[in-house]
Amino acid sequence: MYNLCSVSDRLRIFNGGLRFVPDWKKGISTVEEISEMQDVLFLLRDASISDCKDTWFWGEEAKGTYSVALMKSMIREEEEVRRDFCMRWESWIPIKVNIFVWRTEMDRIPTRMALSRRRLNVGDSSCTLCGIGDEEVMHLFTGCVFSFGVWSIVGQWCNIIPIMAFDFKDLLRIHESVTGGKWAKKVIRGIVMVTCWAIWKSRNDKVFRGTTPKVAEVVAMVKSCSFLWLKNRTKFANIVWKDWVKNPLYML
Ligand SMILES: [Zn+2]
Numbered sequence: 001m002y003n004l005c006s007v008s009d010r011l012r013i014f015n016g017g018l019r020f021v022p023d024w025k026k027g028i029s030t031v032e033e034i035s036e037m038q039d040v041l042f043l044l045r046d047a048s049i050s051d052c053k054d055t056w057f058w059g060e061e062a063k064g065t066y067s068v069a070l071m072k073s074m075i076r077e078e079e080e081v082r083r084d085f086c087m088r089w090e091s092w093i094p095i096k097v098n099i100f101v102w103r104t105e106m107d108r109i110p111t112r113m114a115l116s117r118r119r120l121n122v123g124d125s126s127c128t129l130c131g132i133g134d135e136e137v138m139h140l141f142t143g144c145v146f147s148f149g150v151w152s153i154v155g156q157w158c159n160i161i162p163i164m165a166f167d168f169k170d171l172l173r174i175h176e177s178v179t180g181g182k183w184a185k186k187v188i189r190g191i192v193m194v195t196c197w198a199i200w201k202s203r204n205d206k207v208f209r210g211t212t213p214k215v216a217e218v219v220a221m222v223k224s225c226s227f228l229w230l231k232n233r234t235k236f237a238n239i240v241w242k243d244w245v246k247n248p249l250y251m252l
Contacts, residue, residue, distance in 0.1 A: 006054050007049060007054050008049070008051075009021075009023075010022065010023070011044070011047070011049055013049070018044065018047055018048070018049065020040065020041065020044055022037075034110040034115075041118045041119070041120075045118075058070075085105055085106070086105065086169045086172035086173055087101055087102050087105045087172055088172075088189075090186065090189055090190045090193055091186075091233070091234075092186065092187075092190050092229055092230055092233045092234045093190045093193055093194060093226075093229055093233075094229065096197075097193055097194060097197045098193070100196070100197050100200065101172070101193045101196055101197070104137055104141070104168060104196060104200070105168055105169065105172065107136075107137050109137065109200065111135045111136050111137060111140060112124070112125040112126070112127075112128070112134070112135040112136075113125055113134050113135055113136040114136065114137075127139055127140065127144055127146075128203045128206050128207055128213075129144055129146035129147065129199070129202070129203055129206070129213050130144050130145045130146045132144075132145065137168050138167050138168065140199065140200070140203065141165075141168055141171060141196055141199060142165045142166055142167060142168065142170065142171065146199075146213060146215065147199050149215040150195060150198075150199060150215050150218045150219055150222075151163045151165070151195070153215065153219045154191065154192075154195050154219060154222060157219075157223075157247075157248065158188055158191060158248055158249075159247070159249075160174060160177070160178070160188070168196075171192055171196065172189075172192070172193075174188065174189075174192050175188040175189035175192065180249060180252055181252070183252055184249050184252055187230065187248055187249060187252075188248075188249075190226065190229070190230070191222065191226050191248060194222050194225055194226050194229075195218075195222045198218045198221045198222045198225070199218060201221070202214075202217070202218050202221075223245055226248065227239070227241060227244055227245070230244075236251050238251075239251050
């Protein structure tokens, strides 16, 4: 992408509608790039252009002029909106997993349905993991037969049976019913987040590498990654695999 391009270099009118012409040096391929592209298309969905010269414009206010007071009130409003979100940062799991869960709660991961809503041609919009139902956040993580298999085993392991989750926010609240203090809740919350991430990773492995997703492999990844992160990123450096794999709260 060039730094000194004008809006008209990148936004063109085709058949009366606007089209984004990115002109990348290489095509987009990673999940992050697809997500960012999705965000750009989302932001441009209601854009219109004229034949005027490009100018800077502060879009949050009618006059188009920027002020610090306006920015402050915008941040305050944003905080109000954010209160509706259940996602809380979990310190013992890596940033990439936290960010993934945060994006998922906002419905900002490139599921087939999300891509097709952004008018990207995805062909088949059915779930990559089970083939039944449309591939969207709610289905992938709570309604999917494959994910149900994963949650059943993870739930049994964590002694939370049954896992009652009808949408993604329910998953982010599972830890609230866990007894045993702050760390019991933190460990379970982290394991739920790692499970969501592992389900998505397995979905991506099928899409991008053609592998066959297996419930047992997703569960194995949840256990091994959680163990590694818990051992290396918390005070529980002495946890032992053979005990932990039987009960993830054994050390409390
Ligand atoms: Zn499914």
